[in-house]
Every structure is written in structure tokens, then in C-alpha cells.
Amino acid sequence: MATLKEIGLELGLSPATVSRALNGFPEVSAKTRDRVREAAERLGYRANRNAQRLVSGRSGMVGMIVKTRADLRADQTFMEILMGLSAALADRDTDLVLAVDQGRDPVAAYRRMLERDMVDGFILNAPVMDDPRINFLREAGVPFVLHGRDRLDADYPFFTIDNYAVAAESVQLLAALGHKRIAFLNGPVLYSHAVRRRAGYLDAMARFGLPVAEGALTHDEPSEAAGYRQAVSLLAGQRGAPPTAFICSSTLLAEGVMRAAKDRRLSVPEDVSVMAHDDDLPLLRAISFTPALTVTRAPLREACIPVATALMDLIGGTDPAELQTLTRAELVVRDSTGPAPRNGDTPWP
Amino acid sequence: MATLKEIGLELGLSPATVSRALNGFPEVSAKTRDRVREAAERLGYRANRNAQRLVSGRSGMVGMIVKTRADLRADQTFMEILMGLSAALADRDTDLVLAVDQGRDPVAAYRRMLERDMVDGFILNAPVMDDPRINFLREAGVPFVLHGRDRLDADYPFFTIDNYAVAAESVQLLAALGHKRIAFLNGPVLYSHAVRRRAGYLDAMARFGLPVAEGALTHDEPSEAAGYRQAVSLLAGQRGAPPTAFICSSTLLAEGVMRAAKDRRLSVPEDVSVMAHDDDLPLLRAISFTPALTVTRAPLREACIPVATALMDLIGGTDPAELQTLTRAELVVRDSTGPAPRNGDTPWP
DNA sequence: AATCAAACTTAAAACGTTTTGAAAAAGATT
DNA sequence: AATCTTTTTCAAAACGTTTTAAGTTTGATT
Numbered sequence: 187m188a189t190l191k192e193i194g195l196e197l198g199l200s201p202a203t204v205s206r207a208l209n210g211f212p213e214v215s216a217k218t219r220d221r222v223r224e225a226a227e228r229l230g231y232r233a234n235r236n237a238q239r240l241v242s243g244r245s246g247m248v249g250m251i252v253k254t255r256a257d258l259r260a261d262q263t264f265m266e267i268l269m270g271l272s273a274a275l276a277d278r279d280t281d282l283v284l285a286v287d288q289g290r291d292p293v294a295a296y297r298r299m300l301e302r303d304m305v306d307g308f309i310l311n312a313p314v315m316d317d318p319r320i321n322f323l324r325e326a327g328v329p330f331v332l333h334g335r336d337r338l339d340a341d342y343p344f345f346t347i348d349n350y351a352v353a354a355e356s357v358q359l360l361a362a363l364g365h366k367r368i369a370f371l372n373g374p375v376l377y378s379h380a381v382r383r384r385a386g387y388l389d390a391m392a393r394f395g396l397p398v399a400e401g402a403l404t405h406d407e408p409s410e411a412a413g414y415r416q417a418v419s420l421l422a423g424q425r426g427a428p429p430t431a432f433i434c435s436s437t438l439l440a441e442g443v444m445r446a447a448k449d450r451r452l453s454v455p456e457d458v459s460v461m462a463h464d465d466d467l468p469l470l471r472a473i474s475f476t477p478a479l480t481v482t483r484a485p486l487r488e489a490c491i492p493v494a495t496a497l498m499d500l501i502g503g504t505d506p507a508e509l510q511t512l513t514r515a516e517l518v519v520r521d522s523t524g525p526a527p528r529n530g531d532t533p534w535p
Numbered sequence: 536m537a538t539l540k541e542i543g544l545e546l547g548l549s550p551a552t553v554s555r556a557l558n559g560f561p562e563v564s565a566k567t568r569d570r571v572r573e574a575a576e577r578l579g580y581r582a583n584r585n586a587q588r589l590v591s592g593r594s595g596m597v598g599m600i601v602k603t604r605a606d607l608r609a610d611q612t613f614m615e616i617l618m619g620l621s622a623a624l625a626d627r628d629t630d631l632v633l634a635v636d637q638g639r640d641p642v643a644a645y646r647r648m649l650e651r652d653m654v655d656g657f658i659l660n661a662p663v664m665d666d667p668r669i670n671f672l673r674e675a676g677v678p679f680v681l682h683g684r685d686r687l688d689a690d691y692p693f694f695t696i697d698n699y700a701v702a703a704e705s706v707q708l709l710a711a712l713g714h715k716r717i718a719f720l721n722g723p724v725l726y727s728h729a730v731r732r733r734a735g736y737l738d739a740m741a742r743f744g745l746p747v748a749e750g751a752l753t754h755d756e757p758s759e760a761a762g763y764r765q766a767v768s769l770l771a772g773q774r775g776a777p778p779t780a781f782i783c784s785s786t787l788l789a790e791g792v793m794r795a796a797k798d799r800r801l802s803v804p805e806d807v808s809v810m811a812h813d814d815d816l817p818l819l820r821a822i823s824f825t826p827a828l829t830v831t832r833a834p835l836r837e838a839c840i841p842v843a844t845a846l847m848d849l850i851g852g853t854d855p856a857e858l859q860t861l862t863r864a865e866l867v868v869r870d871s872t873g874p875a876p877r878n879g880d881t882p883w884p
Numbered sequence: 885a886a887t888c889a890a891a892c893t894t895a896a897a898a899c900g901t902t903t904t905g906a907a908a909a910a911g912a913t914t
Numbered sequence: 915a916a917t918c919t920t921t922t923t924c925a926a927a928a929c930g931t932t933t934t935a936a937g938t939t940t941g942a943t944t
Contacts, residue, residue, distance in 0.1 A: 189930060200894050205932060215892060235652035236594070237930035239585040240899050246651070247632075254618055264614075269603055272635040281653060283596070284633040286621040302595070303584035304630060538900060549924045554902060564922060586900035589929050 188229035196225055208233075239303075247281045248497055249305035251295045253312070254286060262467050263486060267311060267333070270490030278498045280306075293322040300326060306501050309333065309493060315378050331497040331509065333489060336378050343500050343509030345492045347484045349379045352463050352515050353386030356433040356482060359517065360459060361394040364526035366533040368396065369420050369429035371413060371439045375405040383435060383463075399427070399534035408435060413442025421450055421458075430530035431523070434462035437470050440479055440522075455524030463515065477521035484515035537578035545574055557582075588652075596630045597846055598654035600644045602661070603635060611816050612835055616660060616682070619839025627847045629655075642671040649675060655850050658682065658842060664727050680846040680858065682838055685727050692849050692858035694841045696833045698728045701812050701864050702735030705782045705831060708866065709808060710743040713875035715882040717745065718769050718778035720762060720788045724754040732784060732812075748776070748883035757784060762791020770799055770807075779879035780872070783811035786819050789828055789871075804873030812864065826870035833864035 190201040190208075197204070199222070207214045207222035208231075214222075225231075239245050250271065252264060272282050283304055287295045296319060299305050307329035310319055317336040324342070332344040353370065360368050370387045373380040384403065391398050401420065406412040413434060421428045434440040440462035444454060452458050454477055464472045466485035472478065496509040539550040539557075546553070548571070556563045556571035557580075563571075574580075588594050599620065601613060621631050632653055636644045645668060648654050656678035659668055666685040673691070681693040702719065709717050719736045722729040733752065740747050750769065755761040762783060770777045783789040789811035793803060801807050803826055813821045815834035821827065845858040 190932095191930080201931080202895080202933080203893055205930095206893090209932085213892060218892080232650055234589070234930050236585060236588040236592075237899090238932080240583070240589045240901085240930080241932050243585075243899075245585070247653070252617075254614075265603075268601075268633070269635045269637075272633075273637060276647075281648075281651065282633065284617070284621075284631065286618045288618075288622055298625075299630075301581060302630065304596070539902095540900080550901080551903080551925080552923055554900095555923090558902090562922065567922080583900050586929090587902080589900080589931085590902050592929080 187234075188226070188231040189234070190231075193222065193225050193229060193231060196229070197221055244306050244501075245304055246279070247283045247305050248275065248307045248309060248501075249283045249285065249296070249299045250309045250311070251285050251287050251299075254288065262469065263465055266465070266467055266486045267490060270487045271309060271494055274491045274494035275498075278494065280494075280498060292318050296322060296326075300328060307331070307497050309497055313378050314376050315381060317378075329497060329500040331493055331500060333493050334377075334379055340510065341506070343496050343506050345489055345496060345511045345513075346379075347489075347513050347515050349382035350386035350389075352482045352484075353383040353433065354390040355515075355517055356461055356463075357387055357390035357394065357396075359480070359519070359523065360431045360433070360461070361390075361396065363431075363459065363523060364530070365431040365459060366396055366526065366530060367399070367402070367427060367429045368431045368433060369402040370404070371416055371432060371434045371443070372403060372405050373408055373435040380405060380435065387433065395533075397534045402429060402534065408438050410438050410442040410445070413439035414446050415442070417443040417446035418449070421446060421452070427532065427534060429458070430526050431459040432461070434460070437462045437464050437467075437472050437475075437479065437481070440472075440475070441470075444475065444522075454522050457527050459523040459526075461523050464518075472518075473520065475522065480520045480523040481518050482515040483518050484513070536583075537575070537580040538583070539580075542571065542574050542578060542580060545578070546570055593655050593850075594653055595628070596632045596654050597624065597656045597658060597850075598632045598634065598645070598648045599658045599660070600634050600636050600648075603637065611818065612814055615814070615816055615835045616839060619836045620658060620843055623840045623843035624847075627843065629843075629847060641667050645671060645675075649677060656680070656846050658846055662727050663725050664730060666727070678846065678849040680842055680849060682842050683726075683728055689859070690855070692845050692855050694838055694845060694860045694862075695728075696838075696862050696864050698731035699735035699738075701831045701833075702732040702782065703739040704864075704866055705810055705812075706736055706739035706743065706745075708829070708868070709780045709782070709810070709872065710739075710745065712780075712808065712872060713879070714780040714808060715745055715875065715879060716748070716751070716776060716778045717780045717782060718751040719753070720765055720781060720783045720792070721752060721754050722757055722784040729754060729784065736782065744882075746883045751778060751883065757787050759787050759791040759794070762788035763795045764791070766792040766795035767798070770795060770801070776881065776883060778807070779875045780808040781810070783809070786811045786813050786816075786821050786824075786828060786830070789821075789824070790819075793824065793871075803871050806876050808872040808875075810872050813867075821867075822869065824871065829869045829872040830867050831864040832867050833862070 190204045194201045194204045203214060204222050207219045208226060275282050285295045285299060296308065308323060309331055311333040313332055313334045313336040315336055320336060320342060323330045334346045335344040357368060372384055375381060388398065404416050406416060417432065432443045434443060440460050443460050447454055447458050454460050461480040464481035464483045466483060472481045492511055500506060500509055539553045543550045543553045552563060553571050556568045557575060624631050634644045634648060645657065657672060658680055660682040662681055662683045662685040664685055669685055669691060672679045683695045684693040706717060721733055724730060737747065753765050755765060766781065781792045783792060789809050792809050796803055796807050803809050810829040813830035813832045815832060821830045841860055849855060849858055
């Protein structure tokens with residue numbers, strides 16, 4: 187493994203000049219630069235990253251901690267994020283170090299990584315309300331970016347979709363179609379995005395003068411089975427006034443709802459409308475549903491680039507206040523939503 | 536952040552002595568050691584990992600590359616391995632760096648990590664036959680351990696279960712129960728474990744004098760849907776001689792087979808026996824199947840410790856030849872296998 | 885030809901640790 | 915008291931890079 191010194195020796199230059207030449211500094215002459223480049227190539231030179239790390243105090247890596255949760259879907263979204271971030275960071279010459287949070291202390295894994303000088307910053311996802319990791323990292327003075335945010339008045343860098351709008355716009359679409367009894371199968375209320383969607387749903391329902399029946403708003407894991415279970419219960423119960431429309435916090439839930447409707451010989455969208463929020467996971471295409479699913483769409487994959495970029499900018503010294511992004515999901519109306527059925531005219535009491 | 540020099544200054548000692556004291560070298564007096572320890576504690580000393588890395592040439596991290604594949608299950612097994620390895624490595628004061636292979640060149644991601652001095656070694660999983668990564672890493676002189684192996688005469692460190700035996704013992708169990716027409720839903724023949732299982736199945740069938748009908752041995756992705764599809768086809772086809780037993784390469788496939796049987800009003804195990812190989816994933820418990828699934832069981836989680844240990848030993852200088860482990864899966868007979876049905880007496884032609 | 889600026893190069897310091905080889909201190913033996 | 919061990923400590927080198935501050939060329943301008 188050639189070093190700067192060796193190249194310098196070969197060409198009669200100092201390591202300093204060689205370093206500058208290779209790093210494209212302007213004060214080295216074109217001729218010297220070319221000679222150095224050639225020699226470096228010939229000798230198979232590769233900068234020793236550990237030496238660079240020592241002198242720069244940076245590792246060139248950023249960390250992400252995965253919480254081990256028990257729900258299947260987490261894996262899929264996680265893989266999606268992992269791949270997206272990996273690619274986005276690679277473009278910025280940075281690598282992703284992953285660790286698994288084995289329960290207990292929510293910040294233990296972060297502390298460990300910091301203690302070992304492994305990373306220059308963190309990407310946090312799936313924040314809960316008043317997420318304890320945020321204070322920890324803030325106090326530790328470590329750069330971090332959230333995918334999502336743990337409170338409305340967040341003062342740290344984040345990238346998130348407007349989850350309030352996701353739910354509110356869904357309600358609006360369905361209300362415009364004449365639906366009065368709209369159920370909302372939400373995610374675990376533990377997560378801040380679920381809290382926002384809950385508020386969006388409730389506010390929008392109120393705005394349209396639609397009461398929300400007990401049990402019409404649920405919080406459960408995003409799985410096909412959970413969607414099925416809850417749809418079965420709602421379609422059977424509600425004192426003879428089942429929902430005429432379902433908003434699902436994930437397409438997996440919608441899959442379950444569709445199956446429940448089918449089991450009850452209800453057709454979508456004639457008897458019941460179904461829509462969902464769609465992370466656009468490769469194995470779960472809303473467009474492949476029968477009928478094609480109406481969604482609020484926000485590809486998880488697309489969030490990765492801005493998240494990665496924000497973190498790199500933050501590490502590079504950009505003002506955190508400039509690194510807050512709120513985008514809107516796109517409303518994609520397909521075939522799973524339609525006018526409310528005849529018998530759906532009365533709102534819940 | 537205190538450094539060795541600062542501690543030395545504080546105590547009137549040289550950095551060298553401080554370093555030795557903290558690393559527990561025997562030639563430093565107990566009194567000095569205690570003074571140093573106290574001062575280090577008081578000043579909040581933490582060794583700069585990058586400096587250590589520079590001088591030792593080691594990063595204290597090992598790498599794993601995830602192939603982005605399109606099958607759902609991969610995520611689950613991957614998460615399981617990720618968590619297990621993470622924990623096992625943490626115990627040995629080592630961290631796991633993960634990268635995603637974005638297709639193209641199978642060794643590109645490995646090369647990249649090596650070029651950036653990120654890791655001291657690699658863990659490889661899901662090997663294919665004559666896996667190109669192996670030659671690459673061997674030639675690069677980088678320590679690596681396989682979970683699995685790409686050929687029988689492997690000369691590198693690996694940890695694997697005996698996949699030949701997995702299939703052979705399954706056949707043996709079913710043959711002993713009187714089954715003559717035993718189908719095998721195998722994984723993609725791309726992977727070496729599937730190749731071994733295929734051989735185990737074919738050899739065992741031959742040993743018991745049981746012909747294998749065309750189509751009775753399939754290779755497909757390990758999903759519920761694939762299991763269902765293949766079971767439906769096999770149960771309907773085979774010229775009036777459907778299989779009386781199914782061996783599945785994964786519990787997910789078995790789930791699909793069970794559903795197919797149910798759809799055809801066949802009861803398990805009275806009409807058809809079903810068994811599978813079980814990685815013991817937390818969300819897919821063979822024991823929770825109805826009826827409880829007979830399996831060859833080899834918890835993926837349990838493989839992580841030996842794999843991690845082998846890699847650390849290898850990096851530490853242990854002879855690679857000593858780091859080859861072949862274990863056997865455990866045969867767990869539950870309720871999904873039973874005697875062959877009356878009409879199952881004739882083997883395939 | 886002298887002066888000045890611009891362009892280029894370098895020696896040395898820095899990053900913080902580990903390790904080597906030598907030296908000093910302490911203790912034991914004559 | 916002198917010598918020899920053994921124990922303990924230290925100065926310096928090493929790891930390979932980047933950066934600072936100080937040089938030296940080169941070329942243009944007076």
C-alpha cells in the first residue's frame with residue numbers, strides 16, 4: 187500500500203504537495219498534478235482512511251439505530267429506508283453504520299456509537315412523541331436529522347410529510363363523495379405520525395359535521411391481519427351502521443380491509459370505499475390492488491435523499507433551522523373509492 | 536475530551552505510562568495504575584478510536600452486505616441475522632457495518648468497504664454456488680466467514696447446518712410413515728443450500744425406492760403465495776396421483792401448502808402431511824400452525840454467535856481450518872405429519 | 885536590473901494513540 | 915559499598931494524513 191511519502195519520494199516531491207495534488211487544490215500546477223495522479227495510479231495509492239479520520243476528527247460514516255419491533259411491516263419499510271439511505275449517502279461519499287437497539291435504554295445504542303467515534307451524525311426514524319433520543323443527541327452536541335418529527339415546534343432538522351394533511355385530505359375526498367361514516371384504521375398511537383394523522387382525521391370529520399362512532403378510529407400494527415380483524419369487527423358491529431368508507435394508515439391494512447369486505451360479499455367501491463396512505467413499497471403496489479387503491483402517496487424511497495442531504499449539510503455546518511422540510515403526500519384517486527352507497531346516508535350518532 | 540498527554544501532565548507521567556496503565560499492562564505498578572485510572576475517570580477520558588485505528592491498522596468493525604432481493608421473507612431472515620450478529624459482535628466489542636448491494640457487480644460493495652478501510656473482515660450469507668465473493672475476498676486477503684458454504688470442499692471458515700441431512704431426514708421421516716409420493720418445495724436453486732437440499736431429497740427418495748414425479752421438486756421463492764400456488768398445482772395435477780406429503784424449504788411455503796390443502800378440503804395430517812425446515816423466526820412460529828408443524832429446526836438466531844466468534848477468531852489469527860462448523864438441524868415431530876392415507880400407496884411411476 | 889506579485893512548493897506541526905528501546909529507580913545480593 | 919537484578923518509567927518513533935506558515939520559483943512590471 188503506497189503512501190503519500192512514497193509517491194513523493196518517487197517524484198521528488200513532498201508529501202504535502204502530493205496530498206494537495208490528489209485533493210485537487212488549486213495552488214498546485216497542472217503539470218505536477220498530472221504527474222502525481224499518474225504515479226498514484228501506478229503505485230495503487232489509496233488514502234488511509236484512518237489517518238484521514240484522525241486528522242479530520244470525522245469518520246465519514248453516519249449511524250442509524252434500528253429498534254427491534256415485533257411487526258412484520260417494519261421490516262419492509264426498514265429495508266426500503268436502508269436501501270434508499272445507503273444509496274443517497276454513497277453519493278455523498280459517506281457510509282451508513284447500523285446498529286440494533288436491543289430494548290432497554292432507548293439511547294444506549296446511540297451512546298455506544300458515539301463513544302466509539304464511529305459516526306459523525308445520526309439519522310433517526312419512527313419518532314415517538316417527545317422522543318428521548320432527541321434530547322440526548324442534542325445535549326451530546328451530535329448532528330442528527332429526523333425522518334418525521336416528534337413535535338410540531340421541532341427546532342431540529344427533519345424531513346417529514348404532513349401527516350395531518352394525509353388524514354384530513356382523505357376525509358375530505360370521501361366526504362366529497364358523500365360518505366358520512368368514515369372509519370380510520372390508524373397506526374400505533376405511540377408514533378408521532380399516528381398522533382398527527384389522528385388529529386387530522388378528527389378535525390376533518392368535525393369540520394364536515396361528521397360524528398365519529400366509538401371504535402371507528404383504531405390504533406394497531408400495520409398488518410394485513412390487523413386490517414382484516416378490524417374491518418370485520420367494524421363491518422359487523424356499529425349497531426347496524428357500519429362504515430361506508432375506510433381510511434387506512436398503510437396499504438397493508440387496506441389489503442386486510444379488502445379481504446374483509448370480500449368475505450362479507452361487499453364490493454369495493456360500490457358498497458364500501460377503501461383508501462390508504464401508501465409508502466410505495468416495491469412489494470406492495472397500491473396500483474396492483476383489485477380494484478386499484480386510492481391513496482395518499484409519499485414514496486419512502488424519495489424521502490431518503492433529502493434526509494441524507496440534510497444530515498450531510500448539517501455536519502458540514504449548515505444552520506439547522508434551514509434544514510426543516512415538510513412536504514405533502516400526493517392524492518392519487520384510483521378505483522377503490524366511489525360515491526357513498528344508498529344506505530350510507532346517515533352519519534353516526 | 537481528555538487525551539493521554541493531558542492525563543500524563545496532570546499526574547507527572549508520560550503518555551506512554553498512562554496508555555499502559557489504562558490498558559492493564561503488567562509492568563506498571565499498582566499504585567500508578569490506580570492513580571491513572573482515577574484521573575482518567577475524573578477527566579472523562581475516552582481513547583480516540585481513530586488514533587487507535589491508525590496505529591493498529593484495525594477498525595474494530597466488520598462488514599456485511601445485503602443483497603436487495605425481491606422476496607419478502609428475505610427481510611425477516613435478514614432482520615433476524617442482523618439482530619443476532621449485532622448482539623454477538625457487541626459482546627466482542629466489535630460493530631457491524633452494513634451496506635446494500637445495489638445490483639450489478641456482486642463484489643462492488645465489498646471492494647468499496649475495503650477501499651475505505653472500514654472493516655477488518657466480512658460476514659457473508661446466502662452463498663450461491665461457486666460464489667464469486669469468496670475468491671475476491673480470498674485474493675484481497677481479507678478475513679471472512681460464511682454463514683453457509685458454497686461448496687462441499689470449502690477451505691474457508693464457515694458455519695452451516697447440514698442441508699443435505701435436512702432434506703434426507705425429512706424424506707426418511709415421511710417414508711417411515713408410509714408415504715410414497717413426497718413432494719419437495721425447495722428454495723431457489725441459485726443458493727447452495729437449496730442445491731444441497733435438492734441432493735438430499737433426491738438421494739433419500741432413491742434410497743427408499745421412491746421415484747420422483749416430474750414437477751414434484753420445485754424451486755421457487757420462499758413465500759406463502761408460492762407455497763399455495765405450487766401446492767394447488769400439485770394437488771390438482773400429477774395425473775390423479777397427487778403428493779401425500781410435502782416437504783417445504785421454509786415455514787412460509789408450508790403456510791401456503793396448508794391453505795391450499797384447506798381449500799381442497801384436505802385435512803392435515805389425515806389426507807396430506809406437511810413439514811418444513813424452520814429458521815425459527817419470531818413472527819412465524821411453526822408451533823402456532825394448526826396443526827402444529829413438524830419441522831427440521833435450526834434457529835437462525837443461534838447461528839449468529841458461532842459466526843461472529845469465528846470471524847473474530849479469524850481476525851485474531853486463528854487457523855481458518857479450525858473455524859469450520861457443520862451442525863445438524865433438530866427434527867421436531869408435531870401434528871402436521873401422520874401415516875400416509877389409504878389412497879397413497881402407489882409411488883409415482 | 886531591480887522590484888513585485890503570483891504561482892508553486894515545502895518543512896514542520898498536528899491529530900492521539902501504541903510500541904520500541906533505553907534509562908532510571910528500587911530492591912536484592914555479594 | 916558495590917554490583918547485579920528486577921521493576922518501573924520515559925523519550926522518541928511510528929502510523930499516514932492534512933494544514934499552517936514559510937519558503938522558493940517564475941513571470942511580469944517598472
